[in-house]
Amino acid sequence: MKINNVILQAVTKIAVFIILTLAVYLFLSGHNSPGGGFIGGLVLATAFVLLFIVFDIETVQKAIPFDFKRVAALGAFLAVGTGFGSLLFGEPFLSQSFGYFDLPIFGKTELATVTIFEAGVALVVVGVVVTIILSISEDV
Amino acid sequence: MNNILVLPMVIPVLAGILLIFLRPYIKTQRWISLGVMIANIGISIYILNRIQSEGILRLDFGGWEPPFGILFVADSFSAILVLTTSIVTAVCLLYSFSSIGKAHENMFFYSFVNFLVAGVNGSFLTGDLFNLYVCFEIMLLASYVLIALGGKKIQLKESVKYVAINVLSSWFFLIGIAYLYGTVGTLNMAHLSERIAESGQTPILTVISILFLVVFSLKSGLLLYYWLPGSYSAPPTAVAALFGALLTKVGIYAMFRVFTLIFYHEPGITHTIIGVLAGLTLIGGSIGAIAYKDLRQIVSYNVVIAVGFILVGLAVLTPEAIEGSIYYLMHDMLVKGLLFLIAGTMITLTGMTNIDYMSGLIRNYPFLGWMFFIVMLSLTGIPPFSGFIGKVLVGQGTVDAGAYILLALAFLSSIFVLYSLLRVFLNCFWGETIISEEDEIPMKKGWLIPCVLLTLATIGLGLGAESVAIYVSDAANTLLNPNIYIDAVLHD
Numbered sequence: 001m002k003i004n005n006v007i008l009q010a011v012t013k014i015a016v017f018i019i020l021t022l023a024v025y026l027f028l029s030g031h032n033s034p035g036g037g038f039i040g041g042l043v044l045a046t047a048f049v050l051l052f053i054v055f056d057i058e059t060v061q062k063a064i065p066f067d068f069k070r071v072a073a074l075g076a077f078l079a080v081g082t083g084f085g086s087l088l089f090g091e092p093f094l095s096q097s098f099g100y101f102d103l104p105i106f107g108k109t110e111l112a113t114v115t116i117f118e119a120g121v122a123l124v125v126v127g128v129v130v131t132i133i134l135s136i137s138e139d140v
Numbered sequence: 141m142n143n144i145l146v147l148p149m150v151i152p153v154l155a156g157i158l159l160i161f162l163r164p165y166i167k168t169q170r171w172i173s174l175g176v177m178i179a180n181i182g183i184s185i186y187i188l189n190r191i192q193s194e195g196i197l198r199l200d201f202g203g204w205e206p207p208f209g210i211l212f213v214a215d216s217f218s219a220i221l222v223l224t225t226s227i228v229t230a231v232c233l234l235y236s237f238s239s240i241g242k243a244h245e246n247m248f249f250y251s252f253v254n255f256l257v258a259g260v261n262g263s264f265l266t267g268d269l270f271n272l273y274v275c276f277e278i279m280l281l282a283s284y285v286l287i288a289l290g291g292k293k294i295q296l297k298e299s300v301k302y303v304a305i306n307v308l309s310s311w312f313f314l315i316g317i318a319y320l321y322g323t324v325g326t327l328n329m330a331h332l333s334e335r336i337a338e339s340g341q342t343p344i345l346t347v348i349s350i351l352f353l354v355v356f357s358l359k360s361g362l363l364l365y366y367w368l369p370g371s372y373s374a375p376p377t378a379v380a381a382l383f384g385a386l387l388t389k390v391g392i393y394a395m396f397r398v399f400t401l402i403f404y405h406e407p408g409i410t411h412t413i414i415g416v417l418a419g420l421t422l423i424g425g426s427i428g429a430i431a432y433k434d435l436r437q438i439v440s441y442n443v444v445i446a447v448g449f450i451l452v453g454l455a456v457l458t459p460e461a462i463e464g465s466i467y468y469l470m471h472d473m474l475v476k477g478l479l480f481l482i483a484g485t486m487i488t489l490t491g492m493t494n495i496d497y498m499s500g501l502i503r504n505y506p507f508l509g510w511m512f513f514i515v516m517l518s519l520t521g522i523p524p525f526s527g528f529i530g531k532v533l534v535g536q537g538t539v540d541a542g543a544y545i546l547l548a549l550a551f552l553s554s555i556f557v558l559y560s561l562l563r564v565f566l567n568c569f570w571g572e573t574i575i576s577e578e579d580e581i582p583m584k585k586g587w588l589i590p591c592v593l594l595t596l597a598t599i600g601l602g603l604g605a606e607s608v609a610i611y612v613s614d615a616a617n618t619l620l621n622p623n624i625y626i627d628a629v630l631h632d
Binding site for chain 1: 143146150153154157158160161199200201202203
C-alpha cells in the first residue's frame with residue numbers, strides 16, 4: 001500500500017533546515033556554553049534520520065552518497081589527530097589553544113583548536129547513529 | 141614532557157582508524173598492524189630504559205597538572221607489561237596472516253586487534269582510576285567484536301555469556317569508582333593513595349576495596365572464572381591466543397596496582413581474601429585442567445591456574461614474591477600465547493578437538509611436537525625455561541611469609557599443569573600415527589614461525605632472566621613503596 005505523505009514531506013523539507021541550523025548553532029557554541037560536538041552531532045543525525053523516515057532510504061542515499069561508517073572513522077581520526085597535533089608543537093598530548101582573529105563578516109571571533117576536536121566528535125556521532133539506524137532498517 | 145608515553149596507546153588507535161579506510165587492501169592492513177606492534181616494542185623498550193635513569197615518567201594530558209587532570213604514568217611494571225603485550229600481539233598477528241581467513245580480514249579484524257591493544261596498553265599506563273575504566277571498556281568493546289566475529293553458533297553462545305558477565309563487572313567497577321569518589325573525593329591513583337594514607341583505611345574504604353576485588357576477579361578470572369574456558373575456546377586460534385595472553389593479565393595488573401598503591405593498609409583483610417581466592421582458583425583450575433578431554437578446555441583451564449599462581453605473589457606481598465609474580469606474568473603472557481597457538485594449530489591440522497582421537501602427531505609434525513614439549517616444561521617451571529625463575533621466587537616469598545598452604549597449593553598446581561599437558565602430549569603426539577602421508581595437511585610456514593618465535597622468547601627469558609632482573613626488581617620496588625609513585629606524580 002502506498003501512503004500519501006505529501007504533507008509530511010513538505011514539512012520535512014523545511015524542518016530539516018531548521019534542525020540543521022540548530023545543529024550548527026549547538027556545535028559552534030559548544031566549548032563555552034551548553035552544546036558541543038556530541039549534541040550537535042546528535043541533532044545533525046536526527047535530521048538524517050527524519051529524511052530516511054520520510055523519504056525512502058534509496059532516495060536519500062542517492063542525494064547524500066556517503067558511507068557513514070567512513071564518516072565515523074574520519075571523525076575519530078580527526079579527534080585523535082588534534083590530540084596528536086599538539087605533539088608537533090612540543091606540547092603535552094591533547095593540549096588545546098585558542099586565539100582571537102578579525103574575520104571579514106563576523107568581526108572579532110574566537111577560534112579554538114577544540115572546535116576541530118568537536119568536529120571530529122560530531123562526525124563520529126553522525127556516522128555511528130546513522131549506521132545503527134540503517135542496519136536496523138535493513139534487518140526488518 | 142613525555143609525550144612518548146601516550147604513543148603505545150595512540151598509535152594503535154590511529155592505525156586502527158586508518159585501516160577502516162584501507163578496507164580493500166588487506167596486504168597493506170597486515171603490514172601496517174605488524175609495523176605498529178614492532179614500533180610499540182621499540183617505544184616500550186625506550187620507555188623502560190628511560191625509567192631506569194630518570195625514575196617514573198608521567199604525562200599530563202593537555203598540561204592539566206595532577207590531581208586535576210588525567211595523566212599517564214609509566215613505571216617499570218607498566219612498561220614491562222606494555223613491552224610483553226607488543227611482542228605477543230606482533231606474534232599473534234603474524235599467525236593470523238595465514239590462519240584467520242579473508243572473511244575476517246575484510247570485516248575490520250586488524251582494526252579491532254589494534255583497538256584491543258590500545259585498550260590494554262592504556263590500562264597499563266594510566267594513572268587515573270576512571271581512565272582505567274575507560275581503557276578497560278576500549279579493550280572489552282574490541283574483544284566483544286573479536287569474539288563474535290565469524291558468527292558461528294558456539295561463538296554467539298559464548299559471546300552472549302562473555303558480554304553479559306563483562307557488562308555486569310563494568311557496572312560494578314563504575315559503582316566502585318562512584319563510592320570511592322564520594323568517600324575520598326579524587327580519582328587520581330597517587331592522590332587516592334595519599335588521601336587514604338592520611339585518613340587511614342576506614343572500614344568503608346575496605347568494603348569499597350573488596351568491591352574492586354570482585355570486579356577485577358571477574359575480569360582476570362580469579363575464582364570467578366566460570367565464563368573463561370568457554371569464551372576462550374570459541375574464537376579462532378589467533379584471537380584465542382591474544383585473549384589468553386592479554387585479557388586476564390589486565391585484570392591482574394589492575395589488582396596489583398590497586399592493592400599495592402591504594403588499598404595496602406589492611407593486608408589482614410584484603411590480602412588474606414586474595415590469598416584464599418588464589419588458593420581456590422588453583423584448586424579449581426587444576427581440577428578443570430585434568431577433567432576435560434577437549435584440548436581447548438584444557439588449555440583455557442591452564443590460564444586459570446596461572447591467574448591463581450600470580451596472585452599468590454600479591455597475597456603474600458614480600459619483595460621476592462612480587463618479583464616472582466612479575467617474572468611469571470611476563471612468562472605467562474608469552475607462553476600462554478604459544479600454548480594457544482600450538483593447540484589451535486593441532487586442532488586445525490587434525491580437525492578434531494578431543495585429545496582421545498588424536499594420536500602420533502609427532503611423526504607427521506615433529507617440530508610442533510617438540511615445541512609443545514618445551515611449552516609444557518616451561519609452564520611447569522623446569523629450568524632453563526622462563527617459568528622457573530618466577531616459580532622459585534614466588535615459592536621463596538611464600539616461605540618467607542609463612543604461607544605454607546599457598547606454597548603447597550602453588551606447587552601442587554604445577555604438577556597438575558604438568559599432568560594435564562603431559563596427558564595431551566602422550567595422547568596426541570605419541571602412539572600410533574593415524575594420519576597417513578596422503579591425508580596429511582601440510583604445515584604452513586605461517587603457523588610454525590610464530591610458534592618458533594615465542595618458543596625462542598620463552599627460552600630467552602629463561603636464560604636471560606639476569607638481564608631483565610634490574611627492570612623487574614625496580615618494578616617490585618615501586619609496587620612495594622607507594623611513596624615512590626606518589627612522589628613522581630604529585631610532588632615533582
